[in-house]
Amino acid sequence: KQEVTQIPAALSVPEGENLVLNCSFTDSAIYNLQWFRQDPGKGLTSLLLIQSSQREQTSGRLNASLDKSSGRSTLYIAASQPGDSATYLCAVGREYGNKLVFGAGTILRVKS
Amino acid sequence: DTGVSQDPRHKITKRGQNVTFRCDPISEHNRLYWYRQTLGQGPEFLTYFQNEAQLEKSRLLSDRFSAERPKGSFSTLEIQRTEQGDSAMYLCASSESGARGYTFGSGTRLTVV
Numbered sequence: 001k002q003e004v005t006q007i008p009a010a011l012s013v014p015e016g017e018n019l020v021l022n023c024s025f026t027d028s029a030i031y032n033l034q035w036f037r038q039d040p041g042k043g044l045t046s047l048l049l050i051q052s053s054q055r056e057q058t059s060g061r062l063n064a065s066l067d068k069s070s071g072r073s074t075l076y077i078a079a080s081q082p083g084d085s086a087t088y089l090c091a092v093g094r095e096y097g098n099k100l101v102f103g104a105g106t107i108l109r110v111k112s
Numbered sequence: 113d114t115g116v117s118q119d120p121r122h123k124i125t126k127r128g129q130n131v132t133f134r135c136d137p138i139s140e141h142n143r144l145y146w147y148r149q150t151l152g153q154g155p156e157f158l159t160y161f162q163n164e165a166q167l168e169k170s171r172l173l174s175d176r177f178s179a180e181r182p183k184g185s186f187s188t189l190e191i192q193r194t195e196q197g198d199s200a201m202y203l204c205a206s207s208e209s210g211a212r213g214y215t216f217g218s219g220t221r222l223t224v225v
Contacts, residue, residue, distance in 0.1 A: 004154070032213070034213050034214065036216070041201075041221065042218060042219070043118075043203060043216045043217050043218035043219045044155070044203065044205075044216040045216075046213055046214065046215065046216070049212070049213035089154050089155075091154070091155075098160075098168075099145060099157040099160055099168065100145075100147075100155075100157065100214060101157070102154030102155050102156070103154050104152065104153055104154050105153075105154055
């Protein structure tokens with residue numbers, strides 16, 4: 001059974017810091033991995049999608065890497081801003097078009 | 113295209129009542145998923161459809177829960193005889209066969225009192 005763990009559970013940083021969120025998964029036979037952002041009481045917003053054959057994806061200040069063999073992914077946020085404050089969720093897809101298994105998320109607070 | 117729409121956004125119901133939620137996916141997406149999220153946890157898979165066929169159901173989906181997707185368009189999730197433990201955010205997502213990732217709706221927050 002696939003299990004996804006995210007570390008740290010919560011993180012508080014001053015504005016402008018670069019930071020790294022970690023995600024690990026127990027079964028390396030994944031199809032893809034997706035990072036989401038969730039604001040309080042809201043739905044999920046997709047940030048980055050990495051296919052199993054890829055090593056990383058970038059969008060603006062965000063960079064996500066994937067090491068399938070070790071079962072790890074990181075989300076790097078450069079020059080953090082207060083607007084980045086949210087919960088960040090990592091999810092892995094086992095098969096083509098199949099369900100996602102989520103971690104519990106990292107709650108990020110960026111202080112101004 | 114306005115993304116994945118869910119209705120209602122919030123629902124408060126008394127224990128024992130039936131509730132129904134609706135999800136309208138992105139029109140060209142043939143896969144539709146339901147997830148449930150409780151406070152402090154990541155979403156948990158409930159069920160998914162490819163077109164009108166329900167292909168997988170989680171063990172979380174007890175016999176009080178039923179989901180449909182008639183004609184392969186919108187989907188409904190019904191909970192019968194609600195219990196306080198059903199209080200959660202119910203999220204709908206859709207994807208296309210090209211596996212370009214999943215798009216989530218804003219969710220329906222259910223509170224059972």
